[in-house]
Amino acid sequence: MAIQEGERLPEASFEVLREGVQQVSGAEVFGGRKVVLFCVPGAFTPTCSARHLPGYVTHFGEFKQRGIDIACVAVNDAFVMDAWGKSQHVPEGLLMLADGNGHFIRALGLEMDATRFGMGRRGKRFALYAEDGVVRHLAVEAPGEFKVSSAEAMLEAIG
Numbered sequence: 001m002a003i004q005e006g007e008r009l010p011e012a013s014f015e016v017l018r019e020g021v022q023q024v025s026g027a028e029v030f031g032g033r034k035v036v037l038f039c040v041p042g043a044f045t046p047t048c049s050a051r052h053l054p055g056y057v058t059h060f061g062e063f064k065q066r067g068i069d070i071a072c073v074a075v076n077d078a079f080v081m082d083a084w085g086k087s088q089h090v091p092e093g094l095l096m097l098a099d100g101n102g103h104f105i106r107a108l109g110l111e112m113d114a115t116r117f118g119m120g121r122r123g124k125r126f127a128l129y130a131e132d133g134v135v136r137h138l139a140v141e142a143p144g145e146f147k148v149s150s151a152e153a154m155l156e157a158i159g
Contacts, residue, residue, distance in 0.1 A: 001109050002108065002109035002110055002138075002140065003108045003109055003110070003128075003135055003138065004135070004138070005135050005136060005137060005138050006134065006135065006136075007134070007135055008133050008134050008135075009026060009030055009108075009130055009133045009134070009135065010026070010104065010107035010108065011025075011026055011107075012025065012026030012029070012099075012103075012104040012107070013025055013026070013103070013104075014026070014029065014073065014097040014098060014099055014104065015077070015078040015097075015098040015099075015100060016078055016081070016082075016095065016096065016097060016098065017078040017079060017081070017082035021078045021079075024095075024097065026104070026133070027133070029071055029095065029097070030130055030132065030133040031132065031133060032132055033069055033131075033132065034066075034067055034068045034069065034129070034130070034131050035068065035069045035070070035071055035129070035130050036056075036063060036068055036069070036070050036071070036127060036128070036129050036154050036158070037071045037072075037073060037097075037127065037128050037130065038052065038056060038070075038071075038072055038073075038126065038127035038128075038149055038151075038154075039072075039073050039074065039105065039110065039123040039124065039125060039126050039127070039149075040052050040053065040072065040073075040074045040123070040125060041074070041112070041114060041119065041122045041123060041124070041125055042074060042075075042076060042114075042119055042122060043074050043076045043080050043081055043083075043084035044080070044084055044087075047125075047146050048074075048125075049084070049088065051146055051150070052125070052146065052149070052150065053072060053084075053088050053090070054088065055150050055151035055152060056070050056072065056094065056151045057088060057089060057090055057091065057094065058151065059151040059152070059155060060091050060093075060094055062155060063151075063155070064093070066158075068129075068158070069093070069095070070093075070094045070095070071094070071095035071096075071097055072085075072090075072094065072095065072096055072097065073097040073098075073099050073104065073105070073123065074097075074098070074099065074122075074123060075099050075100065075101075075102040075105055075121065075122045075123050076098055076099075076100065077098050077100045078098040078100070080098070081096040081097065081098045082096060084096070099123070102121050102122070102123070105122075105123040105124075106121075110123055110124045110126055110140065111123060111124070112124045112143075124140055124141065125140075125141040125145075125146065125149055126138065126139060126140040126141060126149050127139050127148070127149035127150075127153075127154050129154065129157070129158045136158070137154075137157050137158055139153060139154065139157065
């Protein structure tokens with residue numbers, strides 16, 4: 001079953017590229033903070049690169065003005081997430097989190113099977129808003145859709 005609003009995010013460990021691959025805990029990302037976490041099925045994929053991540057880059061300042069941090073997660077490795085972030089001109093402070101083995105995505109109950117596309121097990125396209133690690137808003141896209149997890153939709157949903 002997928003995580004629900006009002007529930008605490010599961011324990012997590014992500015990888016980021018900072019002078020080599022480093023581990024970042026979920027407590028570091030979510031603890032004591034307001035965070036929008038959005039998940040893309042894959043770095044460098046069409047909708048993710050043309051619309052999903054660019055929307056959060058464009059609206060990054062609006063989230064920051066509201067005291068909300070932004071993090072992007074995908075079932076990709078830290079090297080891919082770093083290269084994708086650079087190619088998309090991701091501002092400093094927008095975290096590009098690698099969940100290479102999909103442990104966090106599985107713990108959320110938001111995994112999808114993309115093997116028919118040659119991508120293996122990935123995260124569904126979603127966005128969530130959490131305060132101190134508790135989910136306050138969750139927006140999961142229907143297969144093939146891109147509506148409720150956009151930066152614009154999240155800004156509207158969390159007011």
